[in-house]
Amino acid sequence: MTSKTRIPIQLQINGHLHELEVEPRVTLLDALRDHLGLTGTKKGCDQGQCGACTVHIDGQRVLACLTLAAQAEGRAITSIEGLADGDGTLHAVQAAFLEQDAFQCGYCTPGQILSAVACIREGHAGSDDEIREYMAGNLCRCGAYPHIVAAVRQAALEIASSMETAS
Ligand code: FES
Numbered sequence: 001m002t003s004k005t006r007i008p009i010q011l012q013i014n015g016h017l018h019e020l021e022v023e024p025r026v027t028l029l030d031a032l033r034d035h036l037g038l039t040g041t042k043k044g045c046d047q048g049q050c051g052a053c054t055v056h057i058d059g060q061r062v063l064a065c066l067t068l069a070a071q072a073e074g075r076a077i078t079s080i081e082g083l084a085d086g087d088g089t090l091h092a093v094q095a096a097f098l099e100q101d102a103f104q105c106g107y108c109t110p111g112q113i114l115s116a117v118a119c120i121r122e123g124h125a126g127s128d129d130e131i132r133e134y135m136a137g138n139l140c141r142c143g144a145y146p147h148i149v150a151a152v153r154q155a156a157l158e159i160a161s162s163m164e165t166a167s
């Protein structure tokens with residue numbers, strides 16, 4: 001197999017199936033950005049150290065720069081573009097980031113938001129310290145951390161109360 005060999009893969013992203021041909025070494029991050037035009041997922045380091053590339057696979061947060069596209073075949077991928085409802089209503093975490101001014105340049109924000117959704121789902125948003133610890137994999141050069149913690153806290157409370165209302 002030469003490095004130019006391409007393999008067909010199917011990726012299920014935000015509920016849509018995409019067929020593409022990529023070299024086996026292509027990461028999920030590059031598949032999203034360069035092959036599918038989904039540029040919301042960002043590349044801050046490409047080495048697993050910044051979290052800007054965070055997406056969900058089967059509901060778990062993963063670093064797309066350390067995941068081969070081929071490894072994600074047959075699994076449900078969610079990128080930032082798929083988080084809002086079909087009618088455009090923002091996810092509670094997206095709305096909370098806006099309300100709490102939890103971003104400045106916005107480059108780390110898609111990864112922060114997907115990490116935060118998973119952090120809340122994992123039950124790791126019980127206190128500010130816990131939020132800080134479990135969001136520590138997402139770097140923010142703009143120093144929005146206090147606002148990010150506030151946004152995650154607000155969204156966690158909203159999600160918990162909407163689940164109580166629903167049950
Ligand atoms: S681009 Fe993946 S962790 Fe930095």
Ligand code: FES
Pocket residue numbers: 102103104105106107108109139140141142143144
């Ligand atoms: S908002 Fe700029 S890096 Fe986080």
